[in-house]
Amino acid sequence: MKSDRPRKTLTPVADALAAVLAGAQPLGEETADLWSAHHRTLSRDVPAARTQPPADMSAMDGYAVRFDDAKKDARLTVIGEAAAGAPFGKTLNDGEAVRIFTGGVVPPGANHIVIQENVTRDGDTIVVNVDAATPRHIRHAGIDFREGDVLLKKGTRLNDRALSLAASMNHPALPVYRRPKVALLATGDELVMPGEKAAPGQIVFSNAYALRALAESEGAQTIDLGLARDTVEDTARAIRKAVAAKADILISTGGASVGDHDVVKRALESEGVEMTFWQIALRPGKPMMNGHLGPMRVIGVPGNPVSSYVCTYIFGVPLIRALSGRSEIHHVMGSAILAHDLPGNDHRQEYLRARLAVREDGLETVAVIGNQDSSLLGNLAAANALIVRAPDAPAAKAGERCDVLRLPG
Numbered sequence: 001m002k003s004d005r006p007r008k009t010l011t012p013v014a015d016a017l018a019a020v021l022a023g024a025q026p027l028g029e030e031t032a033d034l035w036s037a038h039h040r041t042l043s044r045d046v047p048a049a050r051t052q053p054p055a056d057m058s059a060m061d062g063y064a065v066r067f068d069d070a071k072k073d074a075r076l077t078v079i080g081e082a083a084a085g086a087p088f089g090k091t092l093n094d095g096e097a098v099r100i101f102t103g104g105v106v107p108p109g110a111n112h113i114v115i116q117e118n119v120t121r122d123g124d125t126i127v128v129n130v131d132a133a134t135p136r137h138i139r140h141a142g143i144d145f146r147e148g149d150v151l152l153k154k155g156t157r158l159n160d161r162a163l164s165l166a167a168s169m170n171h172p173a174l175p176v177y178r179r180p181k182v183a184l185l186a187t188g189d190e191l192v193m194p195g196e197k198a199a200p201g202q203i204v205f206s207n208a209y210a211l212r213a214l215a216e217s218e219g220a221q222t223i224d225l226g227l228a229r230d231t232v233e234d235t236a237r238a239i240r241k242a243v244a245a246k247a248d249i250l251i252s253t254g255g256a257s258v259g260d261h262d263v264v265k266r267a268l269e270s271e272g273v274e275m276t277f278w279q280i281a282l283r284p285g286k287p288m289m290n291g292h293l294g295p296m297r298v299i300g301v302p303g304n305p306v307s308s309y310v311c312t313y314i315f316g317v318p319l320i321r322a323l324s325g326r327s328e329i330h331h332v333m334g335s336a337i338l339a340h341d342l343p344g345n346d347h348r349q350e351y352l353r354a355r356l357a358v359r360e361d362g363l364e365t366v367a368v369i370g371n372q373d374s375s376l377l378g379n380l381a382a383a384n385a386l387i388v389r390a391p392d393a394p395a396a397k398a399g400e401r402c403d404v405l406r407l408p409g
Contacts, residue, residue: 010281013349019276020290021317026325040176041325046152049170052144055402056106060137063097064110067135074128106138107239113137155327159315173265177325182215183247185238187226189376207308209255218320218339235267242370245294254303264300283348284374285311304374310351339367345393353383366404
């Protein structure tokens, strides 16, 4: 009977993720100029404020002519010039040509560009040297988009190309969702900051650097609450700081297990946090917890650095995306060919640090990286993926396909 207990008391990963995301709605709308809108999420559809190109434009340097006049050996009279930003402004008639440059407005009456390499010019006369099969080298008005076209939709995360498109659509600023504020709290008497001398039994604190980078890469703002000692009072004081800073998410690391010095759960409950779950069927990261304090959502992850990162990646990242208004919030599961055998799994869903590689035949393989102890940062840093093993998964053989989650970068 004792061996069955974990199956009954541990929250399955899918249920835990559903609880973390329950009720998560995009935050309020604000306006961001294009320079600061990178990686923000559109809160409304954005229609084009102009037509692009606004008129027929030349795609080449040459001469604007009537196509019927563009026959080999035809002699045409050059009556003017059209440079980019300086239209000719008059109608072109039979037997005439206008010197035109890339980006110049095609004058009325012209429907073809003879490139400059295909003419001989003598004063105000050109001789066409090559026959054209069809009219060419004109970018017609609206070929890219027309005023009112919606090319950027609500829920789009703005990448570099989207910003360029928005500028071309004549938008100096865009409606976006507010960035979630993520407060990061570390607990542990054993922790010292990088660069400090560690006393016997102490370790250098590292978790927040990965979690901060992960949150900010997803578009969140981060708030550093520093290190709290292993007391309910000190931890509760830090939680109150997160509330005062109006954090949308509080992520605590450490103190989430069941030891005498693991005080985070007690501190959270003392501040009125309503716990949704505590302990999940996950490896690494079993002693993870979740709850909320008013509008602030709380995720408590273990102190071991691999567990801390994996839990934040699996649960924290989709929550940040949901609050950011992203249209796609879940990680996309991929697959790869196992480079070696894997033993059967137990009742916990497992995430193995692994390395993807491409074989000579172009197929992608994946191999576990060494020891999977949740304290080993070297293996985590070397990984570019996680092999995902379902609860009670049977042994798998080399050459079989397995589920993988790609890690950032």
